[in-house]
Amino acid sequence: MKPFIYPSSMETARALILHLIKIMIDEPGKTFNFAFSGGSTPALMFDLWANEYSDITPWTRMRVYFVDERCVPPENSDSNYGMMRSLLVGVVPIPYENVFRIKGEERPEKEAVRYSRMVENNVAMKDGWPVFDVVLLGAGGDGHTSSIFPGQESLLSSDKIYEVSYNPNNGQKRIAMTGCPIINAQRVIFLITGKSKADVVEEMCTSGDTGPAAYIAHHAENVELFLDDYAASKIDEEEISD
Numbered sequence: 248m249k250p251f252i253y254p255s256s257m258e259t260a261r262a263l264i265l266h267l268i269k270i271m272i273d274e275p276g277k278t279f280n281f282a283f284s285g286g287s288t289p290a291l292m293f294d295l296w297a298n299e300y301s302d303i304t305p306w307t308r309m310r311v312y313f314v315d316e317r318c319v320p321p322e323n324s325d326s327n328y329g330m331m332r333s334l335l336v337g338v339v340p341i342p343y344e345n346v347f348r349i350k351g352e353e354r355p356e357k358e359a360v361r362y363s364r365m366v367e368n369n370v371a372m373k374d375g376w377p378v379f380d381v382v383l384l385g386a387g388g389d390g391h392t393s394s395i396f397p398g399q400e401s402l403l404s405s406d407k408i409y410e411v412s413y414n415p416n417n418g419q420k421r422i423a424m425t426g427c428p429i430i431n432a433q434r435v436i437f438l439i440t441g442k443s444k445a446d447v448v449e450e451m452c453t454s455g456d457t458g459p460a461a462y463i464a465h466h467a468e469n470v471e472l473f474l475d476d477y478a479a480s481k482i483d484e485e486e487i488s489d
């Protein structure tokens with residue numbers, strides 16, 4: 248696990264954007280399949296990306312998938328796609344056909360199957376699982392990642408690519424990328440900022456699969472942590488670098 252730690256959430260987001268752009272620029276002939284999480288943390292990153300780094304991003308070589316979605320229409324403020332559309336993909340010159348949204352307004356069970364099939368047809372497969380170039384994850388203060396919450400650990404070993412889950416705090420249905428496609432990605436990158444996430448980051452960096460985010464951090468091959476000083480306040484950077 249490789250930690251990258253910056254003094255503020257803005258500097259962390261900027262460093263991650265440059266990291267993703269470099270990954271694409273280093274392989275000029277390739278189209279990249281990136282799966283993005285939603286929530287409040289990446290919103291800052293999407294905003295900065297559109298406003299400061301759009302000109303240097305090879306948009307036509309980037310395909311955007313979603314790690315998870317709340318089962319609401321795009322106009323709802325909870326929609327991960329809606330948030331990304333207003334801050335990033337609706338603003339920058341990425342081709343419309345490169346953005347593969349999860350339809351939160353459809354029947355969740357049917358949409359999880361449709362989206363899983365669409366991913367199978369568009370992303371290279373290995374051993375029955377898609378291999379995304381990057382899966383970008385966040386983590387909740389309760390240890391959830393994707394939309395896999397504590398108590399829903401069976402989704403970590405599901406034989407499906409996406410499944411229906413729910414937010415135990417309000418019962419809202421979600422569609423979540425499951426554990427195996429996350430673990431099989433070329434790179435798993437966590438973007439985590441803020442003091443309220445320091446305990447989760449500590450759990451991710453110590454042994455014991457205490458929750459979904461810690462499980463992924465321990466079981467994925469190539470994990471990078473983009474953190475601000477607050478989120479990293481309970482870890483020892485030297486001890487976790489590999």
Ligand SMILES: O=C1O[C@H](COP(=O)(O)O)[C@@H](O)[C@H](O)[C@H]1O
Nearest residue numbers: 284285286287288385386387393
């Ligand atoms: O509900 C969600 O939560 C996690 C963490 O979100 P944040 O708001 O604390 O940054 C996120 O990774 C996930 O995509 C989202 O649906």
